[in-house]
Amino acid sequence: MKRSLHWLLPLATGMIILGAWWLVTTVWADRLIYFPGPGQVVKAVWTERAELLPATGKTLWMALAGFAAATVGGGVLALLLASARPVRLSLYPWVLALQMVPVVIMIPIFQIWYSYNAAKTIISMTFMISFFPIVANTTMGLVSTDRRLRELFRTWHARHWQEVLYLRIPYALPYFLTGLKIAAVLAPVGVITGDMLAGTSEGTSGLGFLLYKYRSEFRPDAVFAVALLSAVLGFVFASAVYGLSWLLLHRWHDSATRME
Amino acid sequence: MPDPILSYRSVTKRYERGKPVLDSLDLDVEEGDFVAIIGPSGCGKSTLLRLTAGLSPLSGGQIVFRDGEPSRRSLGFIFQDATLLPWLNVRHNVEMPLRLERRPRAERRQRADEVLRLVGLNAVSERFPRQLSGGMKMRVSLARGLIRQPNLLLLDEPFGALDAITRNQLNAELLSLREQSPFTALFVTHSVNEAVFLSNRIVVLSANPGRLAHRFEVPFSYPRSAALREDPAYHQLCAQVMRALADAASAR
Numbered sequence: 001m002k003r004s005l006h007w008l009l010p011l012a013t014g015m016i017i018l019g020a021w022w023l024v025t026t027v028w029a030d031r032l033i034y035f036p037g038p039g040q041v042v043k044a045v046w047t048e049r050a051e052l053l054p055a056t057g058k059t060l061w062m063a064l065a066g067f068a069a070a071t072v073g074g075g076v077l078a079l080l081l082a083s084a085r086p087v088r089l090s091l092y093p094w095v096l097a098l099q100m101v102p103v104v105i106m107i108p109i110f111q112i113w114y115s116y117n118a119a120k121t122i123i124s125m126t127f128m129i130s131f132f133p134i135v136a137n138t139t140m141g142l143v144s145t146d147r148r149l150r151e152l153f154r155t156w157h158a159r160h161w162q163e164v165l166y167l168r169i170p171y172a173l174p175y176f177l178t179g180l181k182i183a184a185v186l187a188p189v190g191v192i193t194g195d196m197l198a199g200t201s202e203g204t205s206g207l208g209f210l211l212y213k214y215r216s217e218f219r220p221d222a223v224f225a226v227a228l229l230s231a232v233l234g235f236v237f238a239s240a241v242y243g244l245s246w247l248l249l250h251r252w253h254d255s256a257t258r259m260e
Numbered sequence: 261m262p263d264p265i266l267s268y269r270s271v272t273k274r275y276e277r278g279k280p281v282l283d284s285l286d287l288d289v290e291e292g293d294f295v296a297i298i299g300p301s302g303c304g305k306s307t308l309l310r311l312t313a314g315l316s317p318l319s320g321g322q323i324v325f326r327d328g329e330p331s332r333r334s335l336g337f338i339f340q341d342a343t344l345l346p347w348l349n350v351r352h353n354v355e356m357p358l359r360l361e362r363r364p365r366a367e368r369r370q371r372a373d374e375v376l377r378l379v380g381l382n383a384v385s386e387r388f389p390r391q392l393s394g395g396m397k398m399r400v401s402l403a404r405g406l407i408r409q410p411n412l413l414l415l416d417e418p419f420g421a422l423d424a425i426t427r428n429q430l431n432a433e434l435l436s437l438r439e440q441s442p443f444t445a446l447f448v449t450h451s452v453n454e455a456v457f458l459s460n461r462i463v464v465l466s467a468n469p470g471r472l473a474h475r476f477e478v479p480f481s482y483p484r485s486a487a488l489r490e491d492p493a494y495h496q497l498c499a500q501v502m503r504a505l506a507d508a509a510s511a512r
Contacts, residue, residue, distance in 0.1 A: 148343050
C-alpha cells in the first residue's frame with residue numbers, strides 16, 4: 001500500500017462524514033432544529049469568539065497545569081515506589097485503591113479546601129485524573145528492568161544512583177511515555193468535566209462552564225461550537241505528547257521504529 | 261612458579277536446601293591462561309562465573325584473587341546475549357563502564373576509539389544496537405568488556421547464539437584481541453571444538469552435583485590460525501574431550 005494512502009484514506013472518510021452531516025442537516029433542516037449543520041457550528045465559533053477563545057485558552061492552561069503537576073508528581077512517586085520493595089508493597093495497593101475512587105467526588109472537597117477557587121479545584125481534579133496512569137506505567141517500567149542488564153551493572157560496581165540514572169530511568173522511558181499519552185488524553189477531559197461541575201463565570205470561564213451556559217440559553221449551535229473547540233484542544237494536546245514520545249524513542253525503541 | 265591469578269578452593273554452591281550445583285571444586289587459574297569450561301547442562305558452569313564475579317554468594321569454600329578485591333572489581337563479564345543498552349549508540353555503550361567510573365570525557369572517547377578499532381567497528385560507532393547484526397553486537401559487547409583493560413575476562417557462552425561461520429570468525433578475533441590486549445580468560449561453552457580451538461586448558465565438569473571430572477592441557481601454541489581446525493592433532497583432542505564430556509554426562 002502506498003504511504004500517501006495512510007493519510008488520504010482517513011481524510012476521505014472524514015470528508016464523507018462531514019458531507020453526510022451537512023446533507024442531513026440541510027435536507028431536513030426544518031425537522032432537525034436542535035441539530036446544527038457544520039456551517040452553523042463554525043459560524044457560532046466565529047460569532048461567540050470573544051467568549052470562546054479566552055475560554056479555550058483558560059481550559060488549555062488548566063489542562064497544562066494539571067498535566068505538568070501529574071507528570072512531575074507521578075514520576076517522583078514512581079521513583080519512590082520502585083526504590084524499595086517494602087515501600088512498593090505498602091503503598092502501591094493504596095495508590096490503586098485511590099484510583100478506583102471516582103474523581104468527581106473530590107470536587108466538593110477541593111471546593112471547600114480552596115474556598116471555591118475554581119481554577120485550583122479544576123487543576124487539582126485534572127491532576128488526580130492524569131496522575132495514576134503515569135504512576136502505574138512508570139513504576140512498572142522501573143521495576144521490570146532486564147535482570148541481565150542489572151547484573152551487568154553489578155559487575156561494573158555501579159552505585160545505586162548510577163543504576164537508576166543510566167539504566168532504570170532510560171529503561172522505563174517507554175513505559176513513562178505510555179502513561180503520559182494516556183494522561184494527555186485524560187487531562188483535557190478532566191478540565192472540561194471539572195469546569196462543568198465547578199466552573200464559575202467570575203473572570204473568564206473555561207469551555208466546560210460555557211457548555212452549561214449555552215445549554216441554559218438553549219443554543220445548540222454554540223454547544224456544538226464548544227464541543228468542536230474541546231475536540232481540537234484534546235487533539236492538539238495528545239498530538240504534542242505523541243510527538244514528544246516519537247522524538248524520544250524513534251531512534252532506538254521497537255515501538256517507534258519501522259521494520260527494515 | 262608465580263601464584264595463580266585466581267584460585268577456587270572447595271567452592272560449593274547450593275540453592276535453597278537442594279543438591280549442590282557445584283560441589284567442592286578446586287581449580288587454579290594461572291596468569292595468561294585461557295581456561296575453557298565445558299560440561300553437560302546443569303553442571304554449574306555459568307554458576308561458577310557468577311560466583312567469580314560476585315553476582316551470587318558462595319555456599320562454601322573460597323575464591324581467592326591474587327591481587328585481592330580490586331581485581332574482582334575490574335574483571336570483565338561477557339554474557340551470552342550482547343546485553344547492549346538499546347537507547348545508547350555503539351560508542352556510548354562501549355564507554356559506559358568508564359562513565360560509571362566517572363572518567364573524563366576525552367579519556368572515554370579515546371579508549372572507546374581504541375577498543376572499537378580492535379574489534380573493527382569504528383565505522384559504526386554512531387549506530388544504535390538495533391541496526392547491528394548478531395555478530396556485530398557481540399563484538400561491541402567484547403569491546404565494552406575490554407575497555408577497562410581487565411586482567412580477567414569471564415565469558416559465558418558468548419558465541420552460543422551465533423551461526424557457525426560467525427562463530428568461528430569471532431573465535432579467531434577473540435584470540436587476536438588477546439594478542440593485542442592480554443587478559444586471562446574463563447570461557448564457558450557447550451562446544452568442544454570452540455573449547456579446543458581457544459583454550460590452553462579445558463576443564464570438564466560433571467552434573468548433579470557439579471564436580472571437576474577431567475582436565476586437559478591443550479598443547480597448540482599461540483597465535484593460532486584457522487588452519488588449526490584442519491590439524492589431525494586438533495581433531496584427536498576434540499574426540500578425547502568429547503568422550504570425557506559424554507562420560508561426565510552419563511555419570512549421574
